[in-house]
Amino acid sequence: MFPTPIEKKSLPFNMTYRVAIWVALFLWLLPLIAVLMTSARSVADINAGNYWGIPSEWMLFENYTLVFTETPMLRYLLNSILITLPAVFGAVALSTLAGYALAKFKFRGSLALFAAFIAGNFVPFQILMIPVRDLTIGMGLYDTASGLILFHIAFQTGFCTLFMRNFIIGLPDELIEAARVEGVSELKIFWYIVLPLVRPALAALSVLIFTFIWNDYFWALVLVQSDEVRPITAGISALKGQWLASWQLIAAGSIVAALPPVILFFAMQRHFIAGLTLGATKG
Amino acid sequence: MQNLHSKQQKWMPVVFLAPAVVLFTVYVMFPILQSIWLSFYEWDGLGEKTFIGFSNYRELFDDYQFWVALKNNLYWMVFFMLAPPIGLAIALFLNQKVMGIRLVKSMFFFPFVLSQVVVGLVFSWFYDPSFGLFNKAIGLFGMEPVAVLSDENWVTFGIIVAGLWPQIAYCMILYLTGLNNLSPDQIEAARLDGAHGWKMLRFVILPQLRPATFIAVVVTVIGALRSFDLVATMTSGGPFGSSSVLAYFMYEQSIFNYRAGYGAAIATVLFVIMDIYIAYFLWRMLKSEKA
Incomplete structure (x- = not known):
């Protein structure tokens, strides 16, 4: 030590x-x-x-x-939940499938595809801003929760696929191969063999990206404009302008905004840190 | 696995990958190309687009505000690099087994879990010229109050300090995990050879922490280049654009000034700078893949 x-x-x-x-x-x-x-x-x-x-x-x-009665804070809080939960679920689901394909199947271009997911995860948001905003407006999803959810799923899939792929590649091949020899269908192999094995990774990943998505501010500014949809990060920032001198209310609002990820962090600390430090000990 | 090339196996990866790849292409890969393409057009975001070649870039390189933002991004990168060493120092400080240390460690990590908007609010308070703790503190040393966030010379550094708070917490947790996974044999061997303190850290511990250092540096650089939330909440780039960074400058031009083409050019410059680090990270990552 x-x-x-x-x-x-x-x-x-x-x-x-x-x-x-x-x-x-x-x-x-x-x-x-x-x-x-x-x-x-x-x-x-x-x-x-x-x-x-x-x-x-x-x-x-x-x-x-x-804070809860005199301001739309409750609405913001609810919006954040309604945006974050489906986005976390979607990103984790898609990336588990993709991560499995990249980890356990050999095909041409798999490494290039993996590299694309990693690279995409690091790009500055601004290079995506105008096209994504146009796309969202074009689909009629501007200022809706679905517009934000779709973007978060798509963007987080990059990081999540990296995470899941690196976890799944460590699982033993023998189990999967044995099932294949038995003639079990690939979908069943995924559902009954792979999925139970990746459960700890799913937990770690979910708490981590819950925090990322919950704390997003930029996309909430770019894709949303009304109080009915606005998540809590953009909400508290909007309220700041309205209650210029009511610091006690802004403070209380900030605490409310910070609370869900904080609770999640303390409840699932081990998973959270395991997710965050993946790659920090090897590779 | 090679001799089991059933039809199902050949097509399954495509099925598994399709949803993620489609969504990622539509929302990430394709927009990058679109933005670069847009940067050659004059466009207000709504009406007709007019092709103007490199005019946006020419204008950008003559734009005083662009250089201010770029310079500030540079400050962010340089001073954000304090996060890994300070994170390491705190990790070394806390890497003990005394009562309550687990709670202390998680509380130290706390700022990272907070939204940057909240961090921005917290620090705006901290710096407030009339009642902020910062000015009370420097007042104890007999210094005049400084309105950090409305002083052109100080504002960027004030925001960077706010950004360092969660970033240090992140680096700390990376190093704490690294310290947990040190090889005890090597440390014991080095101790028997008489290594301790600084020498031990430099020649035995740090080499073993290299993976943690790598991740810490990468996320810190990316974090510095991505800085937007804090600038937006604390100063909106002010006073007079002096605390703007490329990310915020781009947002401002595209959304408030209706200059989408110009904004796309700023985004492209930021993207090119970032690519250097992305390429380096990928190279390292793929190299360790092959090994």
């Missing part, structure tokens, strides 16, 4: 370290802690310039209720 385990050092050093990590954490998250505190402040506090001290009265419940 590197650095040397702290247990081997002196007692004062140990004590210092154990305190230092929490102090460092506090400093690291200070900007966020401030937002959290602000979301619990009263208007009087804000007007008095009390942004960093302890709130003079705790308005946590009131502020969050206000």
Whole structure:
């Protein structure tokens, strides 16, 4: 283990370290802690310039209720869910199929196709912006959830295929070959043999791209314009303009916007990190 | 597997790949070509397109705003490169087994999970000239308050620091995973040979962390070139375009100024810059594929 385990050092050093990590954490998250505190402040506090001290009265419940009743925040939150869930499902489904084909079948151009998926995943969004916007308008899907969902599925398929292909290639060939010898159809092999084996990868991938899609802001700006469809990232940004001085509400709104991916992260931390660091230990 | 070339096997990959390939071609591959093609036209996004050859590019290279954006992208790339070493430093700091360390590690990672819009809001607060913590902090050292986000000289750096926050968290987690997978034998052997501290890090640990470093550098460069969300939420490119980056400049020209052809030319330049890194990444990736 590197650095040397702290247990081997002196007692004062140990004590210092154990305190230092929490102090460092506090400093690291200070900007966020401030937002959290602000979301619990009263208007009087804000007007008095009390942004960093302890709130003079705790308005946590009131502020969050206000956010949900006085603004379209609930609508935005719902929109985000309605956009993110189908997009995650679609991208993971398509890329599992594609990843399996690229990992376990030998055919000409498979490597080139794989390279295209990887490359596409890194391109700047702006090179896609005008054509994708036109395409979406042309299909009558501008300012609809479907327009955003379709784009997210298509774009995330690049990363997801890379991910699934690299996972599936590690699965043993013997199982698949044995089934083929038995005359099992390819679709059945995929459904009954491959799919159960990739379940951990599916979980990791899903939580990861849930966060990516949930946090998307650019495409929400480009493909959507009305409150009825707008996801929460674009929503909070729109609200910022309207409540210029109501920092406690913007703070509460930000916390609401951040919460779903944060909850997912803490609930499925192991999967999340496994997904994110794929390739960081080998290759 | 070779002698089992049944008809089914030959066609199955096509069936499995078709949905992904079709969608990816329509939404990613084809639009890239369309954008490059569009960059040779004068177009307001709605009406007739007029072919104008390289005029968009000629205009671009004479556009002061373009050079500002490009320079800022360069700053982003240079200063974003602090993320891997700082991430490594935090990873080394936290790579211990004491009580509560798992919670500390996940809380350190926290900024990465936040939307960039939220990060932007958080840091706008942090920098606020009248009540922001940043100015309170520098006030303690007797310095005058700085309105970071409305000062042409500071604004880009202010946004980059906001961008570094989640980026460092990402690099940290890559290195923590790497540190978890170090070969204990090599470390023990090096310890017996008397290596420790900096030497150990430099000659034994870092070589083993190379895959993590590679990914960290790639995602950091891509992140720097993609920077849009923070610029859009924190300053909208202001004051007077001084914090704009190519991604935001392109968006501004196409959406607000109705100059789709010109926007496409900006996007193409960004795409060409990015291609260098994409090509390098692919090359590395395919090389390790063949090995």
